Amino acid sequence: MLKKAYLCSANNAYARMKLFLFLKNWTLPVAMCTGASAYLILSRFPLSEGFKSATHALVDVLQPTLIFSMLFITFCKINVRDLRPKIWHAWALLFQVALCPHRRAEGRQGLPPGATRSPHGSGHEKSEEYIIIKMRTI
Numbered sequence: 001m002l003k004k005a006y007l008c009s010a011n012n013a014y015a016r017m018k019l020f021l022f023l024k025n026w027t028l029p030v031a032m033c034t035g036a037s038a039y040l041i042l043s044r045f046p047l048s049e050g051f052k053s054a055t056h057a058l059v060d061v062l063q064p065t066l067i068f069s070m071l072f073i074t075f076c077k078i079n080v081r082d083l084r085p086k087i088w089h090a091w092a093l094l095f096q097v098a099l100c101p102h103r104r105a106e107g108r109q110g111l112p113p114g115a116t117r118s119p120h121g122s123g124h125e126k127s128e129e130y131i132i133i134k135m136r137t138i
Contacts, residue, residue: 047055
């Protein structure tokens with residue numbers, strides 16, 4: 001009876017291992033084919049401008065985040081449990097914030113340090129003064 005239960009659990013573990021290996025080997029090709037198929041299908045549909053702008057805004061944030069996380073997890077040899085925040089992280093962050101009060105004040109206005117708002121635009125383009133300041137610091 002005990003031997004039979006052991007064989008069942010061993011077979012179950014073997015089946016899980018085979019399923020894991022199958023998923024590991026075929027995840028990338030299936031994801032690539034799914035993404036290409038979805039693009040080809042969805043590119044044929046006319047979409048409203050509101051949906052396109054919302055999608056572009058989402059992709060602008062999501063794509064670099066996903067690429068970073070995939071590369072970080074793939075090439076990082078650190079155990080995931082070691083990535084949990086520790087108390088010394090808070091102290092290091094507090095130390096950095098305490099040493100840079102002038103950068104915090106300039107960053108509140110939404111501009112890079114040394115940049116000024118342009119009278120002819122939305123303030124997102126770089127002004128001539130900002131470019132000159134950056135050239136002096138290089």
